[in-house]
Amino acid sequence: MENRISARERIELLLDRGTFVEIDKHVIHRCTDFGLDSKHPEGDGVISGYGKIDGRIVFVYAFDFAVMGGSLSAANAQKIAKVQDLALSNGAPIIGLNDSGGARIQEGIESLTGFAHIFKRNVMASGVIPQISAILGPCAGGSCYSPALTDFILMVKETSQMFVTGPNVVKSVTNEDVDKETLGGASVHNSVSGVSHFFCNNDEDAMMTIRELIGFIPSNNMEDAPVHPVTDEVNRICSELDEVVPVDPNIPYDIRNIIEPVCDQQYFFEIQSDFAKNIVIGFGRMAGRTVGFVANQPNYLAGSLDIDASDKAARFIRFCDCFNIPLIAIEDVPGFLPGVGQEHNGIIRHGAKIVYAFAEATVPKITLITRKAYGGAYIVMNSKQIGSDVNLAYPTAEIAVMGAEGACNLLYRKASPEERKEKIEEYRQKFANPNRAAQLGYVDDIIQPRDPRASLIKALEMTRNKNQSNPPKKHGNMPL
């Protein structure tokens, strides 16, 4: 399959066969300047309407790059705003297929006004209906900011780019020579900037990824995610998990080797897999129901929390909370990443987002501690003390202010090496296990590594009807 196909072909691939109903296909632009009075393509470069994904209604609009570079006219904006309004009033997801050079230059303020109307609707729909944006060609200016206001962005290898200003403007302002792909290609936005959530191989891959994503989430904030038939043994013993966490706390492992076995059919749908790899986020199903996983990744930066990991996790936690998706935190975290760069770029401000997001979330919240749960990172990773409903720990869990060596090197700086060794052992005995936390009730149970699937499903069942609300307010003031 070609990487880049037409707007209509994209819609055909995205929706269940034969379900697309087009709206406004006769609309034309109203501009008479710069030669546009003689050029009136029907539909004016946006195809919009509704259809179904796995039998569920979704609204869709797709920019047609073949019509003046997919640029946004006032008429196009009106068409998009119409489906945005319909999606919001009918409680259905909206999907934008973007391939657009931004505001139509010939229309001036009228096209800017169009973007303003779209942005305003993106914001009003946020947290009410899921909004998904695929970037399928070079997208500039407003065609980046509308996607940026939505919940998930998908980009395609080599054919899609996002930038606020293109290479020519960059050259004239900063004298930097950069091509479109280097400036804002799919690799950059999936691994460096964190703007994009999915890296797709071609347009078809992007459409299939959207279909799959829709399958994990509800149509609006008043509904639950679709429930699938339970075809995997709920009490399945995961004996492969006995070997995953290494005995030596300094040896890394892949946290996905714990997430996957606990999910139905061992299937985990990872999101933002190339960005801030020290934290893993994504959806799985447990006993047929969608769960959002947030897990430290010991394989990368020892699973420590840094600025990017905090942003990534907080936004995902808030998505799940908006859309009634229970959260499971899987924890193996040595702390926040130390460093001048981290401090100067605001790890305090960014790290605060995770604690804010977990603490305000009212969906069922469950934590499984597999190994390290140190210091502030212990608290923010959905600790009991900030509101988790059920906390479980492996026997290998270490719940302490810091690791035994670090602690005793600080406390017994002046002691002889032998004395310090003794103290390290004493500290290890006391805190390098989950016993103290369990005695105090901060851990509800210590479970065997092979048992988390059954235990987590029981916790999810117990919390299914959780009904909690935060104090009434206009909105909180989350650190941003």
Ligand code: HXC
């Ligand atoms: C009118 C446009 C257009 C635009 C492209 N075209 N962008 N027409 N308004 N914004 C037209 C081109 O003139 C060309 O017409 C055809 O679409 C294809 O464009 P190409 O440049 O040949 O394609 P390509 O080389 O692939 O480059 C794509 C591009 C580039 C990177 C998107 O066209 C570009 O830089 N366009 C301008 C981007 C931009 O600055 N937009 C305004 C952003 S400000 P012909 O007739 O030759 O086929 C904005 C305001 C909101 O959006 C900001 C809110 C924050």
